[in-house]
Amino acid sequence: MSEMKLTYFNARGRAELTRLLFAQAGKKYVDCRLTGDEFKAMKDSTLKGQLPILEVDGQQICESMAIARHVARETGLYGSSNCEATACDMVIESCNEVINAIIGKMFRAKTEEEKAAADEKIHSAVGGLNKVLVKVKGGKFLLGEKASIGDAAVFSILEYCKVANIEPNAECTAVREVEKNFAEQECIANYLKSRPETQF
Template structure:
């Protein structure tokens, strides 16, 4: 039996970054996926009534941020010093801020308002994010976002840019040749490359 169990919808969503951490570290886990119609029955057993949830032994861990930080510490993907840990956190928090703006576009049903949100994403939110991450990459020597090895920060940026590009527009990926190249580098890491080729095909 796998030591870890990840429970999430049969989607990429907020569960995919967790899966990528297992994949990168080459650690076995139970990828417990369920369909939306099953959620009503499953929800009462989840802490906070939400997913993803990772189970380690008898302990359930909710909240994506808590899960990925736990895995990063466990698998040596969180940097090698307190400062590197903190800079990984800076990237994660910045991604969360950007994603919260994108989710508004995903959920908006009024086409006029959706167009307004799209304009803000294109002209303000995404350029601000790209500029910040580009600078972090440059300041760190251009190979990785934090430290001298791949960390949670690199995987998280790859995950969010590639998924938003697929859902919204390739404009995000194409806003920066530097970040596009960085994402392509992460995508060619053998374990991640193999996962991207075989993972279940889902809408998002």
């Protein structure tokens, strides 16, 4: 398998899903964490002037979800059939709806009324994710007994929720189950203990 280098800031943010996938797969990679000044110095050498980027044998890949999907395919974490990959995609896109709602709260909601409306939108998106999981989850994990990019995406999105001070509603049991089962794996538990502590 090709050597991979993931470059981002010293934060979870848009790179953490990919880091979780590397941890899940037990795949060694270069985890390059830049300061703001270091990024400014190399910004023009990136495809779109933004992070994260993944370098594979000298070839750059940009866009966080394209990176995550690439790593998942390379490491066998995208299912073993087109139907399983589609199940992962449904969960990933549902997670993206949650992220967009959280971004709306953190960067656009100013008044208390706007923040309350944003919280409601986040809860609605998490509820939608839970409905998808109830319908498609095939066992302990999304695809049965082996974790996939779908499980990692759910875990990652709940970390976003914590940053936004959002606790999923009690009825979102499928979301909570996926989070718990994913985090309790030895490979993930070890990664979570060893990763740098960051605010986001």
